[in-house]
Amino acid sequence: MIVFVIRRILTMVLTALCLTFIVFYLTNLPANLEKLAKSEASARMSDEDVTKWIERNGYATPVLQRYGEWLGIVPGWTRTEEGVTTGRCIPRGSDPALAPSHCGILQGDWGFSTVFKQPVSSIIADRLSATGWLMFWVMAVMVPTALVIGVLSGMREGSRLDRGLSIFSIASTATPEYVSGVVLIALFASATTGISPWLAEHGWISGKTLFPGTATSAMENITFWNFALPVATIALYGTGYIARMTRASMTEVMTAQYIRTARLKGVSFPNVVLKHALRNALIAPFTVIMLQFPWLLNGVVIVETLFNYKGFGWTLVQAAGNNDIELLLACSVVAVFVVLVTQLISDIGYVFLNPRIRVS
Numbered sequence: 001m002i003v004f005v006i007r008r009i010l011t012m013v014l015t016a017l018c019l020t021f022i023v024f025y026l027t028n029l030p031a032n033l034e035k036l037a038k039s040e041a042s043a044r045m046s047d048e049d050v051t052k053w054i055e056r057n058g059y060a061t062p063v064l065q066r067y068g069e070w071l072g073i074v075p076g077w078t079r080t081e082e083g084v085t086t087g088r089c090i091p092r093g094s095d096p097a098l099a100p101s102h103c104g105i106l107q108g109d110w111g112f113s114t115v116f117k118q119p120v121s122s123i124i125a126d127r128l129s130a131t132g133w134l135m136f137w138v139m140a141v142m143v144p145t146a147l148v149i150g151v152l153s154g155m156r157e158g159s160r161l162d163r164g165l166s167i168f169s170i171a172s173t174a175t176p177e178y179v180s181g182v183v184l185i186a187l188f189a190s191a192t193t194g195i196s197p198w199l200a201e202h203g204w205i206s207g208k209t210l211f212p213g214t215a216t217s218a219m220e221n222i223t224f225w226n227f228a229l230p231v232a233t234i235a236l237y238g239t240g241y242i243a244r245m246t247r248a249s250m251t252e253v254m255t256a257q258y259i260r261t262a263r264l265k266g267v268s269f270p271n272v273v274l275k276h277a278l279r280n281a282l283i284a285p286f287t288v289i290m291l292q293f294p295w296l297l298n299g300v301v302i303v304e305t306l307f308n309y310k311g312f313g314w315t316l317v318q319a320a321g322n323n324d325i326e327l328l329l330a331c332s333v334v335a336v337f338v339v340l341v342t343q344l345i346s347d348i349g350y351v352f353l354n355p356r357i358r359v360s
Helices: 002-027 030-040 047-056 063-071 120-154 160-174 177-188 196-201 224-254 257-264 269-281 283-299 301-306 312-321 325-353
Strands: 078-081 084-087
Touching: 002 063, 002 325, 030 047, 120 160, 120 224, 120 269, 120 283, 120 312, 120 325, 160 224, 177 224, 177 301, 224 269, 224 283, 224 301, 257 269, 269 283, 283 325, 301 312, 312 325
Parallel strands: none
Antiparallel strands: 078 084
């Protein structure tokens, strides 16, 4: 197992380097650099001024060298002009003799956001914290609900309960977040449609709507009322997917020979399900559940934008839309890291869920 984990970690590092280099190359294309120069200096810059700005800010060097500087394995560029030395690791006005030679993500320097005018590391920390709470409550609602639906549906295949729960699962999975989010807002957060006007007319709610239409206030104080709709929007989509996988796995396990033997021995049906079938049935859904973490991290873009919740997804949209290269690169590193780590945890979890699975 230790050798397997070490090999997987080395593979993860190589994969991360390849993926981050692709993102780095695409974000540092000449068109993006030209747009960055005009947004930082002047929109009316001539082509000659743009070229000078790119050279002055260290973007004219080969892309591999800049990638190494960004990682922190290559010394940062320096430039001396009119007796003043500046560089990647030398902020203007500081002493070059005291500045470090390397300043990349390996040294904890993630750059400076050109849009938010803050260090990228602080922005990522704040936004990940906000999205982390959203992911936590989504998983707390989605996973138990999906497992219960999948197990109930799969343990009695073909029954009315199975058909009803399957219809719900398929319908929720087939409805994207931007549709279910709008529907939930119209039903519960609109002063003209849904149930809110009826509740306000009878005096059952103090305001005009049952739920607020945005989750901006949840950035400072999370409550049931300002967080319920975003959580429900994301959980509805993932619940159906996990439930369908759980049902398929449960159906297959319930037809196995050892389940029939247990039934013939007189073991009660609840004990057969809980003690014999459930553990093996959870192997496939476990992988799907682990895949929800990277999906939630990057898939909340629509929901966070829809409900104006300034988390990781909202920040990613802002970075991409405003050509914030440093922030966009940081978001890509976080996304790649989460995907690779969850896959490693998923592979290790296989062994604990099913002892018959061994690593050669």
